[in-house]
Amino acid sequence: GAVVSQHPSRVICKSGTSVKIECRSLDFQATTMFWYRQFPKKSLMLMATSNEGSKATYEQGVEKDKFLINHASLTLSTLTVTSAHPEDSSFYICSAINFLGLQETQYFGPGTRLLVL
């Protein structure tokens, strides 16, 4: 079946540095990908919608200059957390939409755990 991968699976960085997280659709092309953030024991919060070849659409309250999204190809979207701080520590999950005929299915990546020291 369709698979979405994320890299890295976990990352630890120092405060003030930037971290890039990749989301790849492995066997299908995805014009639309989503980035979510999941806090411990909490639900997933949609951060932004990533559209191939155009600017991402951010949800209210999400700083677009803080969380840079680039969807440069039909199989890759990247999320860069700029000048990371401890409060950015979280579990980041991406998903990608796969269209099969008239049906679309959303597939989720395994997530990336970010810890900012």
Next chain:
Amino acid sequence: GNSVTQMEGPVTLSEEAFLTINCTYTATGYPSLFWYVQYPGEGLQLLLKATKADDKGSNKGFEATYRKETTSFHLEKGSVQVSDSAVYFCALSEKTSYDKVIFGPGTSLSVIP
């Protein structure tokens, strides 16, 4: 705005017990409703869905019926197994597509032998 509420658990059941996880939603219009499951160390997987009122979604022995009159989409399974231990998320989408899925807080289920 649209939102999803579900019992947060954790829920602990013995194998072969009956499972119900309640889910209610608030939405304008006619959303699609979903249950997602997250097994330990894995990504989210779609468990089942329903796109209109009175639809019943089912998969792997799990069922949920879209009840518009009570704005509910409760998840049920007649006999749970240890392998069902996971976190279950109720979710809705504002359209019939999967655009902008809004998730509930998740319910952790542990099934003990």
